[in-house]
Amino acid sequence: MKLTTRMLGVALSAAVLGSALAGCGSTAATFTELPLPSEVPEDIIMQTAGITRDTALITVDGVEVPAEEVLYWVSSYADQYAAWGMTDLTMDMGNGQTLGQYYLDSAVETATLYQLMENKAEELKLGWSEENQTSYDEQVQTMKTSLAQQAGLDPETQSDRVDTELVRLISYMGLSQEGFFHINQASFLYNNLMEGLYGTEGTDAPDADKLNEAGVFHAKHILIKAEPVTDADGNVTDDGMAAEDPMTLFDQLMAENTDDVDSSGNVNGGTEGYTFGPGEMVDEFYEGTKTLAEGEISQPIQSQYGYHIILRLSADNEAGYDKYAQVKMQDQIDQWMDEAQVERSETLESLDLQAFYDGLTTLRSDISAASQADSAPAETTTPTETAAPTETPAA
Structure with a gap:
């Protein structure tokens, strides 16, 4: 499977936001930790997969990628196929590979791509900026507003309830708040890299000849x-x-x-x-x-x-410059992916993916039930029935 920048965008859409890196010479990224609802465990991966969420499952050029991020991608691929009624991860795909193995290989490749965005942004000093932080905060607020509208909540007077629904959504994905924040770096880092390398002020800025050479x-x-x-x-x-x-x-x-x-x-x-x-x-x-x-x-x-x-x-115009940056960045990503040194841990190879996905499904059911219970109108007390008046005996 060849990952493209289009896939990168789709993956981020599934996770809703894009953000965060504290790279060399860059601004430290921050997020606010919100309280966990009672139905959400502190370590979702421990409950669903039996390992801690920060257990390294792969390394990309020597940098460890934690279990919750790799398994997030496993569940994302599994969700797509579950929508088509394909839920048995032991199913033979016809080439000697099971459906679960396909999910795992796809997840490793996607996690590799996302980690490369962080590695290269740090290496090239194109990491997190104040502008990135501002945009991230705005997207979080937009997300909260959307959740409030869906739940019929007032984001001003019921902000705690809105925060709870946000945490529930993140947990439904199988992520901690920290994992959610970290896994969504790729969109911003991709744009930082693309602009810094191939934008109009980048190290390989476009001109008419370069546009033609790139086939734009x-x-x-x-x-x-x-x-x-x-x-x-x-x-x-x-x-x-x-x-x-x-x-x-x-x-x-x-x-x-x-x-x-x-x-x-x-x-x-x-x-x-x-x-x-x-x-x-x-x-x-x-x-x-x-x-x-x-x-x-x-x-x-x-x-x-x-x-x-x-x-x-x-094509020597703004639209052409944008397209040039996209084409060149895709070529660069392909090269980085080909050159990446990826190591898979023994823990990864021994994981029971069916048990993990079944456990996540159960947790999702608990989260949904708790959310629905909070949204249900309060019960009213049934009024006591008034006794019929005593009939006065006839004289």
């Missing part, structure tokens, strides 16, 4: 879901776009004729078109753009979507 292009197109006009020999005839002002004419024809539109009929990519790197467009579109000079319009180029008439534009 900018183009707009007209997509025609029809056969192109050809002559008797099968050659594509003149596309009719020769004009004194081809840019304006192209925009007009694109608005009038392209089939690349969204559900509302608006042109996808808008009037600016697309800025893209390798692998983001179908090969025919990508290669067709690559062969054009800036300002040149192509003959119709066929792909699985139809026929594209492409106008290549300059």
Whole structure:
């Protein structure tokens, strides 16, 4: 499995936030420890896996990664497959690998990627900053506001209840507050590294030549879901776009004729078109753009979507710089992953993953029940039934 920056983003979405590093020359990261609800153990991993949460399961270039972080990724992958009804971790995947082994290998690779973000940020002095801390604190507050709305709580007058729900959510993930805080470093550290290395002020800042070398292009197109006009020999005839002002004419024809539109009929990519790197467009579109000079319009180029008439534009702009940084950072991550020295502990190899996931499922049930109980309206006392008046005997 090749991890990409897109996967990095998805993983962080599962954990909600991104944050924190006290690297060389950087600002110390901080978070507020909140009280544990009664149903949450102090060490979730000890209760579910039988080892302490800070037990090192792997090392990445000599840096230990604790059990709770590796097992967080195991549970994340298991949750995805459980949604499809696949809960037996002993199931054979058809290649001699069980479902549990697949989860574990995937978790080790993801944990390696996240630890590399910390290792490299510290090494390159691109770690935690005051801006990162401010953004982190804002995201925590946004998260609390969302939880308050979902639970029908007032974040001002019921802040303790909101804090409890936040801790419950973190615990539901199988993480301590410290683990949650630490595992969410990667998003900020990725951005710090990308900007410091490949941003406009980075050590490998982009220019027109570097954009081209990295395969970053900018183009707009007209997509025609029809056969192109050809002559008797099968050659594509003149596309009719020769004009004194081809840019304006192209925009007009694109608005009038392209089939690349969204559900509302608006042109996808808008009037600016697309800025893209390798692998983001179908090969025919990508290669067709690559062969054009800036300002040149192509003959119709066929792909699985139809026929594209492409106008290549300059990528020497902010969107191009951002794309360049993303492309270069992905290449750098691939290199770091290939070069990383990863060691797996004996404890990791002997873990009973089924027992861990079953234990986590039970804990989640307890957490959910406690949350629902807190949200239930208070019971009211049933009024005492008034006795019927005594009938007066007839005289």
